[in-house]
Amino acid sequence: MRRMRFRRLQDQFAGHLMAALTVFAASLVLLIAVALLMRARPLLDIKPLGQLLTSSDWRPLHGEFGFLPFIAGTLWVTGLAMVLAVPPCLLCAIYLAEYAPRRLRETVKPLVDLLAGIPSVVYGLWGTLTVVPIIRDVITPWAGKRLDFIPLLHAGNPTGYGVLAGGIVLAVMTFPVIISVTEEVIRAVPDGLREAALALGATRWQMVKGVVLRRSLPGVIAAIVLGFSRAFGETMAVMMVVGNVAQIPRSLFDAAYPLPALIANNYGEMMSIPLYDAALLAAALVLLLVVLVFTLAARAILLRAVRRAV
Amino acid sequence: MGKHLEERFFLALMIASLAIVTGSLVFILTTVVVKGLPALNLAMVTQVPKGGYYLGKEGGILNAITGSLALAGGATLLSLALSLPVVLYLQLFARDSRFVYLVRLSLDVLWGIPSIVYGAFGFTLLLFLGLRASLLGGIMALAFLELPILVRAMEEVMIMVPFELKEASYALGATRLETALRVVVRQTLPGLLTALLLAFGRGIGDAASVLFTAGYTDRLPTSLLRPVASLPLAVFFQLGTPVPEVRERAYASALILTVIILVISLGTRLLARRFTRHVVR
C-alpha cells in the first residue's frame, strides 16, 4: 500500500513538473519578446517604432537610428532570393511528388535534407569563393555594358559583394524548406482527384496544373511564406556576401546591409555608444515580430488547407 | 498536339530544376572539398593556435573543434532535459486540448525564430545573470535554438506509438510516468536518438547564436564560465583576415565542419535502421 501511494505521488509530482516545464517552453517566445522589448525601451521611449522603421538616417553617434536602409536591404535580398528560389523549387517539388520514380525520390530527398543541414557559414564561404567572383568578373562587366540603361540593373558596384550575391546564396538556402513543404502538400492531394482528371484525357501536366496545383495552392503559398520567413532572419551567410554598406540599394548590384547582419556585426562591441545597444535589440525585436507574423500566417494557411483536403 | 508539347516543355523544366537543386548541393560540397583539402593537415586538428597563428604561423583549430563539440553536446543535453518532459507531457499527461494547441503554436513560432535573435536574447540573459560570453552562455542560447527542433522531431516519433501499447502498460497498473519512461521512451529510443543527432547537427553548425554568447578563445574549453571557440566562428573569423594562409585555414575549418555534419547526417540514417531490436511494429 505504501508503495502504491509513493508511486501515485511520484506520478503526480512528475506530472506537475512536466506541466511547469511545458508552460516554460511555451512561454519562451513571450519571454524573448519581453526581454528584447525591455532592453529596447530606452530608444523606443524617445522614438516610436514607426519612426525608426521609416527613417533612413543612420548616425549612431548623433543618436539617429533609422532602420530603413537595413530593412530595405533585407527586403531586397529576401525578395530576390524568393524570385530565384520559388520557380525551381515548385517545379522540383512537383517532379518529386508526381513524376519521379520512387527510387529517385528516395535518393533526392536525403540530399535536400542534407542541403538543409549545411551550416550557414559554409554557405557564406561558398558564396565568397564562387558566387561573388562570378558576379564580379563575369556578370557585372557584362551588365555594365549591356544592361546599364535599366535602372534596377545599374552596375555601379564592381566588388561583386551585394544584393545579387546575397540573393543567390539565400535562394539556395531556402530550397529545402520550400521543396519539402510543397512536396508534402502536393502528395496530400487525394489520388481520386488525379484519376478523375486523367480519366478525362488530361495529360499529366494538365492534371498537375488544373487539379493538383489548384488544390494545393494554399499549402504552396504557406511553403513560400515559410521560406521567406527563414530567409528574412538568415544572418551569417548573407552577411558574408552582401557587402554591408548602410544604404538603400538602388540596383541588384549595389551593396546592402540587412537587419540581421547589422545586429551580428555590431552587437556586443559598440556598447559605448549611447542607445546603440537598445537600437540593435529593437532590430532583433523587429525580426522576431516579422517572423512571428509569417509563421502564424503560414500555419493558418496550412491548417485551412489540411481541413480542405480531408 | 499542343498539350503534348506543353507536357514535354514542363517536364524538361522540372528536370532542369531538379538539376539546379541537386547541382547546387554538389557545387557547394565540391567547393568546400577542393578549397579545404589542400589546406588540411594533421596540425589543424591536433593543435591549438600558437603565437602568430593569425599571421600564418603554426597551429591548428583544435580549440574550435573541441569547443563546438562541447557547445553542441551541452546544448543538446540541456535541450533534451527540457524537451523530453515537454513531449511526454503533451503525449501522455495533457488533458486540455486547448492548452496543447497553444503549446504547439508557440513551439512553431519558436522554430521559426532566427538564430541571431536567440543570440541577442542569450546575451541579454547573460547580462541579466551577471555573466559574460562563455561556454555556458553559448550552451544556453543553442539549447533554446534546439528546443523546438527537438520537440518537433521527438513528437513525430511518439505519435507513432500505438495506443494499444500504452494501454497494455496501463492495464498492468502502471502509472503515466512509468508508462512514459519504461514503455514509450524505450519504444521510441531509435527515433529519439535520431532527433538528438539532428539537433546536435543544427547546434554545431550555428554561428549567429554563439557569436555574442560564447565568445572566442585560442584555448581549449576547460570551464563553463570561460569563453569558448567554435568551428563556424573559426570559419568566419579566419575568412575575414587578409593573410592568405589564414584564409586557407578557414577553408579547412569549413571542410572539417562539413565532414562533421555529413557524418551526423549519415549516422542519423543508419540509426533509423538499427536499434530497432525491441521496437514493436
Added chain:
Amino acid sequence: MSDPVIQIRGLSVAYGNQLAVRDVSVDIPARQITAIIGPSGCGKTTLLRSMSRLIELVEGVRVWGQVLFHGQNIYDPRVDVTEIRKRIGLLAQRPFTLPMSIYENVAYGPHLHGLRKRKALDAIVEKELRAAGLWDEVKDRLHAPASALSVGQQQRLCLARGLAVEPEVLLCDEVTSALDPISGQRIEARLLELKTDYTIVLVTHVLRQARRLADYVIFMYMGELIEHGPANQVFHDPQEAKTRAYLKGEFY
C-alpha cells in the same frame, strides 16, 4: 450462481455526445467465463474496458453509474486506478508486446509493483510462462526481444504478462481474432484452465467461441444490455426476440 466479483450498476458511457453504453446493470460471477456477445458496434468492448477504467484513456469519454469491485465503486475518485488495473487485467485483441525482452515483458508488472528480488522475479516469469503454455518454447531465449516471437506466441506472452501481476479478473477483448486457428485454440485451452483461479470476462463476436467457453452470457445490442444469464439458458432458451434473431445469425 457464485458470488459476483464485479457488479455493474446503471453504467453509461459516452464518446463526446455519442452514447456507446446505455444504462447497463449486470453482475459478473466469480471464477467463471462470462462472454459478452453482440453485433459489432454494440458497445461490448466499451463495456469491457469500463470494468478497469481503461476507457478513460480515450479522449473525451464520459462515464456515469458505478462499477463495484468487491463492493467498492472503482470510479470513486479516492480509488487508486493503478491498483484497480493491477487486480483487473486485460488481454487485448492484438498482442502488443512491450518493447523489451520476453523476460522483461513478464517481469514488468511485478517490477512496477515493487518486486525487485531477482530470484522471485525469475520464479514468477517461469510460473506465468508455464501457465500461458509458452515456457517450453521460450525458456532458452528469455532475453531475446519479445517482438521476435510469432503472433500466437506473443498473445500467450501477453497472457503471461497479464497474469504476472496476480489479477483476480481477466478482461479478454476478442483475444483470438488476430490469431491463426491453432494459436486461437491454444489460448482458448488456457482460458478454460485459468477459470478455476480467475474470473474471466470475454468479448467475442464468434458465437461458436462463446458456446465453447462461456458459463455466463451477456448479450448487448446498440449499447443496451438485452439479455444475460447462464450460457445454457441464453443459448438454448433465449427470452428476447433480438437475442433469438442474433443467435440465428440474422444479423452480425
